Amino acid sequence: MDAQPEDSFNEFYRSSRQRVVTFLLAMTGDRAEAQDTAQEAYVRAWQRWSAVGGYDDPEAWVRTVAYRLSISRWRKARNRLVAHRLYGVREPVAPPDENTVALVAALKLLPEVDREAVTLHHLLDLSVADIARQTGTPANTIKARLVRGRNRLATLLGRDLSGEITHA
Structure with a gap:
């Protein structure tokens, strides 16, 4: 693999990661969630770096992807909570005989x-x-x-x- 795309991604990551995590922390209020979704967004950016690296603002792309991941995780958590409220705790399963x-x-x-x-x-x-x-x-x-x-x-x-x- 050509070292140039890797170098440009590494530089992009180093220069933008703190801003992206700070943004996500402010939006979600959860440092672990901010770090996890930022990491996932950077993985996706790396996988598409030939395209994302050419954007006018790759950091905006990463921020958007990370924030959407946060929203998706929040919705899944909310849906689990709603299901729990509707259906309650399952009856404990008896141990096998x-x-x-x-x-x-x-x-x-x-x-x-x-x-x-x-x-x-x-x-x-x-x-x-x-x-x-x-x-x-x-x-x-x-x-x-x-x-x-x-x-x-x-x-x-x-x-x-x-x-x-x-x-x-």
């Missing part, structure tokens, strides 16, 4: 392709044909993965396929 913990641990030990087939079929209730279509895998391969996955899970969970406990 011991069977769920054991099943998840056993699923983690399966090869990924077997785990995917078992999960899609038994937890999401997809047919073999649907799984084959979604994964781009032949239906017979999906069937084999299901058999292999179920057998391995049965072993890992200490059950035979009829659901009887095979060991304590």
Whole structure:
């Protein structure tokens, strides 16, 4: 990369960053927000420096972008607050029971392709044909993965396929 654009950007950044942050601090009242949005605006300026560097006032471009980023962040925060007020705090989720913990641990030990087939079929209730279509895998391969996955899970969970406990 030609050093000249990098040098001109570095000089621009050094000479303007304090003014941009000061402006944003005055507008937002939050130093961390001012610094974060200024940084993001300078990143965007660097990515477009071949164009932005040729503007009559690149600092105005950075200030505008940074201020718009601040407004966008403020709107997102406001929307989260409104949603919280409308819908309140979610009910706490109960911890998983011991069977769920054991099943998840056993699923983690399966090869990924077997785990995917078992999960899609038994937890999401997809047919073999649907799984084959979604994964781009032949239906017979999906069937084999299901058999292999179920057998391995049965072993890992200490059950035979009829659901009887095979060991304590």
